[in-house]
Amino acid sequence: MPLVFRFGLVAGVLGCLLCIAGCQQTASEPDWRTKDFERIIEAARGTTVRWYMYGGWPHVNEWVDTYVAPAMQERYGISVKRVPMNAPVFVNKLINEKSAGKDPGTIDLVWINGENFKATKNAGALWGPFAEQLPNWQRYVDPSTVAQDFGFPTKGYEAPWGRAQFVLIYDAKRTPNPPRSAESLRRWIQDHPGRFTYPQPPDFTGSAFVRQLFYATTGGHEQYMDGFNATLYARNAPRLWEYLNGIEPSLWQQGRTYPQSSATLDTLFARGEVDFSMSYHPPHAQNKILDGTFPASVRTVALANNSIANTHYTAIPFNAPNKPGAMVLANFLLSPTAQLSKYKPENWGDFPAIDLDRLDQSQRRRFEDVDLGPATLSAETLAEHAVPEIPIGYLEAIEADWKSRVLTN
Numbered sequence: 001m002p003l004v005f006r007f008g009l010v011a012g013v014l015g016c017l018l019c020i021a022g023c024q025q026t027a028s029e030p031d032w033r034t035k036d037f038e039r040i041i042e043a044a045r046g047t048t049v050r051w052y053m054y055g056g057w058p059h060v061n062e063w064v065d066t067y068v069a070p071a072m073q074e075r076y077g078i079s080v081k082r083v084p085m086n087a088p089v090f091v092n093k094l095i096n097e098k099s100a101g102k103d104p105g106t107i108d109l110v111w112i113n114g115e116n117f118k119a120t121k122n123a124g125a126l127w128g129p130f131a132e133q134l135p136n137w138q139r140y141v142d143p144s145t146v147a148q149d150f151g152f153p154t155k156g157y158e159a160p161w162g163r164a165q166f167v168l169i170y171d172a173k174r175t176p177n178p179p180r181s182a183e184s185l186r187r188w189i190q191d192h193p194g195r196f197t198y199p200q201p202p203d204f205t206g207s208a209f210v211r212q213l214f215y216a217t218t219g220g221h222e223q224y225m226d227g228f229n230a231t232l233y234a235r236n237a238p239r240l241w242e243y244l245n246g247i248e249p250s251l252w253q254q255g256r257t258y259p260q261s262s263a264t265l266d267t268l269f270a271r272g273e274v275d276f277s278m279s280y281h282p283p284h285a286q287n288k289i290l291d292g293t294f295p296a297s298v299r300t301v302a303l304a305n306n307s308i309a310n311t312h313y314t315a316i317p318f319n320a321p322n323k324p325g326a327m328v329l330a331n332f333l334l335s336p337t338a339q340l341s342k343y344k345p346e347n348w349g350d351f352p353a354i355d356l357d358r359l360d361q362s363q364r365r366r367f368e369d370v371d372l373g374p375a376t377l378s379a380e381t382l383a384e385h386a387v388p389e390i391p392i393g394y395l396e397a398i399e400a401d402w403k404s405r406v407l408t409n
Helices: 037-044 058-076 087-100 114-122 135-140 182-191 204-218 230-250 262-270 284-290 323-333 336-343 361-368 379-385 392-407
Strands: 048-053 079-084 109-112 159-165 167-171 276-279 298-301 307-317 386-388
Touching: 037 323, 048 058, 048 323, 058 079, 058 323, 058 336, 087 109, 087 114, 109 114, 109 323, 114 307, 114 392, 135 323, 159 323, 159 336, 167 284, 182 204, 182 230, 204 230, 204 262, 204 276, 204 307, 204 392, 230 392, 262 276, 276 284, 284 298, 307 323, 307 379, 323 336, 336 361, 379 386
Parallel strands: 048 079, 048 109, 307 386
Antiparallel strands: 109 307, 159 307, 167 276, 167 298
């Protein structure tokens, strides 16, 4: 996911007589966190859920419109209205509504993670906790895998619905021996001037690429997992800037400019102007092969021991007018049926957020039988190189410093 998400300001939280410890509930509606889920489904029947989400991926939009929405209507009589909006916009909207005490609002469910979750949660702009109440969360989610989002505790305010991991994309005909480590990538870039670039942070994909290099150039991820340490960052970050400044003259356009988004980088790669694209979704290259954008010879590679992985979530705003409908939709997205549909490359290819070990044998076999295509790395290979996302404080520091240390240096 894009994911995708940037925020602006932190709101002052108004005193609210109806709020207790960030768990908002208007006096006129039941506390849905305490209700039986069958009661919630009944309350949601015949309603509309307005789902605000990143709209820049046509295949994801199509999956929501042609699979999720019809399934929700058929199963629960619920209409799903997808509202495309970049996360920074709806995050600021929610924070401003919280500051103004606007309740009810207009958003029932959001697609969110990372710093945007932290910003809205800290502003009291999310409702919950609700995730552990979802039957499919109880049946299929490993709590240990969703306890934190970019190092920030989720505490049941987010329901997982997908997993992502960073890969580089290349054409095996043009680049038969792609680099497989940060150091070999540096040599490749310098040996092939003008054939590599990356999206400009804070683009989500470009930022993830830089974070991978931060791990690789400073001794690995383990040292950063206890939260932001300004002294550690100040000591280590110069090695990252040295790497990025060193490759800059050999980048596309000699590093004078960078693609504004991963979609732009995809276009440059498809045109043959550069030899690599990149994605936070391992099956992205296979998606592009299937839609005819990339040739069949395209493949992916994960840099050794530095392939960042994360989970993306849905969350319910504090002033969601249809909390029962939002809970039913979040629960449906966690169902094995929906997770399997999402996992298929022809639909999206997003990795499951549920623990496949909790499925029965026939359910698990359906996931194992999914053909991810030759461009997608195996789950075993991805797991071998996976590392966790960095705590948000480092992300914010890296993105802020990239502008002065690289872009305008």
